[in-house]
Amino acid sequence: MRISRLDHLVLTVADAERSAAFYRDVLGMREAPAEPGRHAVAFGPSKINFHEHGHGSAPHAQAPTPGGADFCLVLEGTTLGEARTELAAHGVPVEEGPVTRVGALGSMTSLYLRDPDGNLIELAVYAGEDDD
Numbered sequence: 175m176r177i178s179r180l181d182h183l184v185l186t187v188a189d190a191e192r193s194a195a196f197y198r199d200v201l202g203m204r205e206a207p208a209e210p211g212r213h214a215v216a217f218g219p220s221k222i223n224f225h226e227h228g229h230g231s232a233p234h235a236q237a238p239t240p241g242g243a244d245f246c247l248v249l250e251g252t253t254l255g256e257a258r259t260e261l262a263a264h265g266v267p268v269e270e271g272p273v274t275r276v277g278a279l280g281s282m283t284s285l286y287l288r289d290p291d292g293n294l295i296e297l298a299v300y301a302g303e304d305d306d
Contacts, residue, residue, distance in 0.1 A: 180220055183223070185293060186227050186238035187224050187227065187291045188227055189226065189290070190213040190225070192290055193224045197289070198215055202260075242293070243293040244293065246277060247298070248299070249298065254299055257285060261285075268285050271286055275298065277298060277300065281300070
């Protein structure tokens with residue numbers, strides 16, 4: 175077996191509409207196709223589906239919980255300084271960073287923040303890219 179990429183991930187949230195608005199308005203993602211009555215956003219070739227706690231379709235994670243995710247998003251065409259300024263403009267605090275981490279492709283510099291459900295989001299730029 176050979177895996178080529180992540181297509182989408184599902185976040186269990188308290189309010190799917192609120193979550194979609196955060197990822198769209200704060201993180202700059204675009205609305206994405208979803209099943210009727212559901213919400214999703216996309217970025218690059220990937221997608222995030224939002225399932226409201228207690229209303230997810232089967233099959234789903236064994237213990238879906240709002241705020242239980244921790245993932246990294248790589249910035250493109252945006253410095254960490256610009257990202258910090260945009261987050262501040264939306265009233266979203268940076269929890270930690272900039273800090274050096276090791277991602278799938280090597281050394282990167284990251285900021286950490288939380289979405290409305292408390293999911294931990296790491297925003298990163300790889301070494302050699304503009305990471306001020």
